[in-house]
Amino acid sequence: MKLSGREVARYFARPEPGRAGLLLYGGDAMRVALKRQEVIARLLGPNAEEEMRLTRMMAAELRGDPAALSDAIKARGFFPGPRVVFLEDATDSLADTIATALADWTGDDAQLVVTAKQLPPRSALRKLFEGHSNAYAIGIYDDPPGxxxxxxxxxxxxxxxxxxxxxxxxxxxxxxxxxxxxxxxxxxxxxxxxxxxxxxxxxxxxxxAPASIEGGADALIQVVAEGRHREIGPLLRRLQAQGVTPVTLCITATRHFRILHAAASDPDGVASGVARLRPPLNFKARDRVVRQAQSLGQRKIEQALSLLIDTDLTLRSAQRAPQMAVIERSLIRLAMLSGRRS
Known part of the structure; x- marks a missing residue:
């Protein structure tokens, strides 16, 4: 069976021990691995490794010995409690082997948890789990956690x-x-x-919060907020080489301009607005925010936030424009707005 949406959230919160198997697949190996760890921990509880209730297998192990999977699922341990056989990096070439193991599964056997890379809808592995009456298939996508x-x-x-x-x-x-x-x-x-x-x-x-995500991106956003548009290109290329994504830059810029908006819209003035910010800023950052908020003013900051919202929607849509070019264009427009006198 295929799970999606709220069904997935419910399953991860309380995995079902009576299922024969689970397939987790996705393009981001880290996301898949974290979900797999979460599921197995909730299925088995603490001390599963020490009590040998978890058996780990690599897909390559089964190519020379296909029966090893069924043997591991049927094996009985010395300790009571639920058991899991975890098969890592499975591919469609193992679909028949896994199908045989699932066909022989009984309620006393270990549950089979399989991970795989991104699988197309026509994948034999996906079809096997999605069509099975007592197994689940869950795609792990790159969306951030809600x-x-x-x-x-x-x-x-x-x-x-x-x-x-x-x-x-x-x-x-x-x-x-x-x-x-x-x-x-x-x-x-x-x-x-x-x-x-x-x-x-x-x-x-x-x-x-880790400082690494903030440093380079924050330096770029400061350049933008101060209207120094000629410095954007070199900084952007450097961040791109370090693996910083356009979405991260958009989020960082939006966060900064929201801070400026809170300061600029305070009825007691910008300085009072900055003093009320939570979490509070350090002395150097506080002075910089005061200067930027006073220079831009509430109207321009609201225009900047509107532009950033549109940019974020574009980056998350199915548009084909290069994402780094989209964010670069938006940041330059913001810098030109920041550098323009009211």
Whole structure:
């Protein structure tokens, strides 16, 4: 059976132990691996490795010994409890071998968890799991985790539900980080809040967020906000070579201009608006934001945010324009707007 949408979220929150098998496939190996770890941990509970209730197999092992998969699924261990056979990097060439193992499966056997790279709809492996009455197939895509997934990660790490601003900061962070780095950030937050029962705050997120994602992108956005459009090209090429994505740059720019908007729209003036920002800025950053917000003014900042929203929608759509060219054009337009006198 094929799972999608809310069915996937429900399954990952509570995997079903009575199923014969599960296929996880996707183009991002890290995302697939993290979901596989999550599923197996929830199926088997703690100490599965020590109690030998988890058997790991590589696809290459089965080419010379196809019966090894069925043998592993049927094998009985010394310790009671659910068992899983994990088959990594499967391809369509193993579809018949896996089909045989699933056909012989009984309720006393180990559940089979299979991972694979991106599979087209015509894939024999996908068809096998999607057409099976007691097995699931789930595609793992490159979309950043949504609110439900983030809340599940936090709960799994023993963290209380965050404040609204903290959840917004985590959502932005999840969009800019790869899955492994985001999970490490959640684990760091769990250690940071180990003896603190209070909910997560935006200050906590700022304290634990990796600096690497901010540095180069933030430097570029400062150039944009100050209207130095001639410096954008070289900085953008450098960030592109480092693997920074256009979506990350758009998110970083939007976050910065939202800060400027909060400062510029404060009824008591820009300086008061900056002083009220949460999390608070350091002294140097505070002075820079005051200068930028005063120079731009509320109307231009709102125009910039409108442009960034349109750019974000374009980057996430099915358009064929090169994404780096799209973000470069938008950043230059922002810089020209910033450098233009009202």
């Amino acid at each position: 609110r439900d997934e983030i809340e599940a990660m936090l709960a799994g790490a023993g963290l209380r539900p965050p404040e609204r601003e903290a959840m917004a900061a985590l959502t932005d962070l999840a969009q800019g980080l790869d899955p492994g780095d985001f999970r490490q950030t959640v684990e760091k937050l769990a250690l940071y809040k180990l003896n603190d029962p209070a909910p997560l705050t935006a200050e906590d997120i700022a304290a634990c």
